[in-house]
Amino acid sequence: MGGVPDRLFLKAFLVRAALLWLGIRMMVAFVGLPRATLLLPTGVGVSALVVMVTVALSGLEYRRRGEFLLLGSMGCSPGLLLGLSAIPALPLEAIFTTMVAS
Amino acid sequence: MTLVLHADCVGKRFGTRAVLTAASMWVHAGEIVAFLGRNGSGKTTLLRICAGLLRRDHGHLSFRGARLERPRFHDLARRGLGYLPSERNLFSSSFPLGPQFGAMARHTGSERLEEVIDLLELGGCLAQSPLTLSGGEQRRASVAMTFLLEPVCLLADEPLRGIDPRDQERIMAVYRGMARTGCAIVVTGHQAEYLLDEADTVVWTTAGTTHQMGPPEAAREHWQFRREFLGTVKI
Numbered sequence: 561m562g563g564v565p566d567r568l569f570l571k572a573f574l575v576r577a578a579l580l581w582l583g584i585r586m587m588v589a590f591v592g593l594p595r596a597t598l599l600l601p602t603g604v605g606v607s608a609l610v611v612m613v614t615v616a617l618s619g620l621e622y623r624r625r626g627e628f629l630l631l632g633s634m635g636c637s638p639g640l641l642l643g644l645s646a647i648p649a650l651p652l653e654a655i656f657t658t659m660v661a662s
Numbered sequence: 663m664t665l666v667l668h669a670d671c672v673g674k675r676f677g678t679r680a681v682l683t684a685a686s687m688w689v690h691a692g693e694i695v696a697f698l699g700r701n702g703s704g705k706t707t708l709l710r711i712c713a714g715l716l717r718r719d720h721g722h723l724s725f726r727g728a729r730l731e732r733p734r735f736h737d738l739a740r741r742g743l744g745y746l747p748s749e750r751n752l753f754s755s756s757f758p759l760g761p762q763f764g765a766m767a768r769h770t771g772s773e774r775l776e777e778v779i780d781l782l783e784l785g786g787c788l789a790q791s792p793l794t795l796s797g798g799e800q801r802r803a804s805v806a807m808t809f810l811l812e813p814v815c816l817l818a819d820e821p822l823r824g825i826d827p828r829d830q831e832r833i834m835a836v837y838r839g840m841a842r843t844g845c846a847i848v849v850t851g852h853q854a855e856y857l858l859d860e861a862d863t864v865v866w867t868t869a870g871t872t873h874q875m876g877p878p879e880a881a882r883e884h885w886q887f888r889r890e891f892l893g894t895v896k897i
Contacts, residue, residue: 565765565769566765566766566768566769567765568757568761568762568764568765569753569765572753572757625754626749626750626754627754628749629715629735629745629747629751630743630751630752630753630807632735632736632739633738633739633744633745633751633808633811634733634769634811635736635739635740635772636736637734637736637737638736645844654892660887
């Protein structure tokens with residue numbers, strides 16, 4: 561026992577992280593709305609920030625839901641779970657940046 | 663009997679309030695310990711310290727013969743420590759209970775899924791999301807989740823809180839079964855009479871310390887304990 565949680569929990573965890581990424585990206589666009597040049601801000605700094613905020617919010621969310629005890633019972637460390645929550649954000653951010661740039 | 667978990671002279675302070683000053687507790691394989699105390703007496707704090715969820719200020723802990731300096735919850739879980747929190751212990755997503763149980767059994771390699779579903783009469787809830795279950799059903803489902811971990815030692819924080827007597831019996835039947843297979847169990851709660859009937863040993867916590875009361879019969883004989891938990895108060 562230990563390590564990565566079962567695929568069912570993992571899937572839910574990753575979907576939630578992807579939705580959080582989407583929400584953060586929409587919020588960034590909303591913040592940039594009054595300034596048209598910043599509507600879809602991209603760049604390494606912005607991408608890194610978005611990924612970091614996604615990871616932080618995922619961590620807060622699974623704590624808020626009290627799931628860290630269940631996942632911890634399965635031997636999953638908080639560090640691993642935070643790392644997992646970056647997995648959807650990284651490719652999504654890369655795709656998004658590429659699309660905006662083109 | 664093999665000593666599984668031992669907390670010795672553990673202290674914990676939250677700000678200026680010393681919740682535990684010198685609390686000790688031990689549990690052997692196959693034993694059920696009833697850990698009783700009033701609200702705010704430090705039961706949950708000691709359990710959380712033993713589970714690696716809180717850091718102690720002083721004192722010693724050992725689990726399965728190894729001394730624990732800075733225990734971490736997931737490390738202890740891998741070594742066989744189970745913890746049932748007083749709140750819901752389910753994945754709070756919309757997918758139903760049945761697949762959640764299946765995922766847990768797959769993860770731990772447990773082959774006792776059907777057994778626990780029967781024992782806790784959860785068959786009718788398997789298609790439901792945890793969010794739609796009643797309090798008692800959520801409690802039984804949380805108990806089932808910790809059962810599927812097949813722990814060597816289980817720390818159950820108020821597993822009987824807010825549920826009806828029949829559900830209490832089901833949960834304690836599961837714990838008796840686990841103890842028969844060698845699991846060391848610590849149960850906290852306020853259902854003193856009921857827990858005294860079920861436990862092998864009683865620990866009473868008050869004023870930041872613990873008192874090893876011995877077997878339930880000895881606890882019943884202790885006048886202070888009796889007054890605190892079993893007596894009647896005339897108003």
